[in-house]
Amino acid sequence: MRKGKMLLLFLLPPFFLTGCWDKKDPEDRAFIMTLGVDDSAKGCSFTFAPANTGGGEAQTYSAESETLAGAVAKIDGQMSRKTDLGQLKTVILSGDFLEDSRKLDSFLQELERSQTVSEKVMLLATEEKAADCVDAVMAADSKTGTFLWDFYKNTAREVAVTKGIDLDTFLTERAEQNGNGVLPRITAKEKKLELGGGIAIARDKVYPLDNEEERGYLFLLGEAEGALLEGEYQGETIPLEIGKSDVKYDFSVEDMDIVCSVTLPMEGTLQGGEGTFLSAEKRAEMETVFEEVIKTEIEHTLKIARRAKTDLFGILPRMYQQEPTLTEGISREALWQSLQFKVQPELELKDMGRKR
Incomplete structure (x- = not known):
């Protein structure tokens, strides 16, 4: 009887050690590098740009939802790879979306609460569709998706036509400035990116700033x-x-x-x-x-x-x-x-x- 109990003590621990049962290999994940957010009758239209970790040409995909989490859940129900926001570098917000303070505040709060998205994720704004800018980003750099990140980290500081801003800084500025703030502007023309200028944001209104x-x-x-x-x-x-x-x-x-x-x-x-x-x-x-x-x-x-x-x-x-x-x-x-x-x-x- 004693030997049986000892044997049971040795056999039980492995059953309580989950190990990597629920772990996904990198090839089973879609690492999202750029996210575009447009206004939509159903809430928001989210456009996801994953890093091209395999062969072939990387593709963007989108979903409409009131929340980012809801959009991710929809995408995951349609794809074989799990959407991973842990490597997200850049979020592009359209002018139409920025003019809806309720939606903007809700989205920013969701990013702030997220255990996955970094508080250093970079925020950009566009007067056009954010989805078009995401497509242009993919055309410029589908392999790593760090083109914009590198530009604002390195080049932008030396040319003084735009200023990079991360989520944490933008939230702080909006709190201090009664909801106002300025985001760097991005423009997509013929699937080519133009960087420079900014978009000033007040409650339910945006004011584009050219380079000067x-x-x-x-x-x-x-x-x-x-x-x-x-x-x-x-x-x-x-x-x-x-x-x-x-x-x-x-x-x-x-x-x-x-x-x-x-x-x-x-x-x-x-x-x-x-x-x-x-x-x-x-x-x-x-x-x-x-x-x-x-x-x-x-x-x-x-x-x-x-x-x-x-x-x-x-x-x-x-x-x-x-x-x-x-x-x-x-x-x-x-x-x-x-x-x-x-x-x-x-x-x-x-x-x-x-x-x-």
């Missing part, structure tokens, strides 16, 4: 390193590359108006024109030329938020933090509409380039 307007936004953030501008000097068009970019905000009351002074210390390098042999007078003149170019560009970007009648660019949170007494008893909307701006670029030309 997005650059103005980057100046407001103090993140315009790499920006290339052109200025006219003595009948010649001269390019300037921004080497260092910073920003300082000061809030004060002047003649009963609340004034936001935006000071932008920066350094730049001329890419052509006069070369190294500039007199101090000419150098000062050219600095003034480009300061006016930058000032005009930033003021144009601010006018978009004026027309939207809401702070699209995260300026009011700075005011609430720096000068809380100036905001007392004034609604956010009234405060934004009454705020006056003084934009003051302070450019220093450093390396003047070389004559060739």
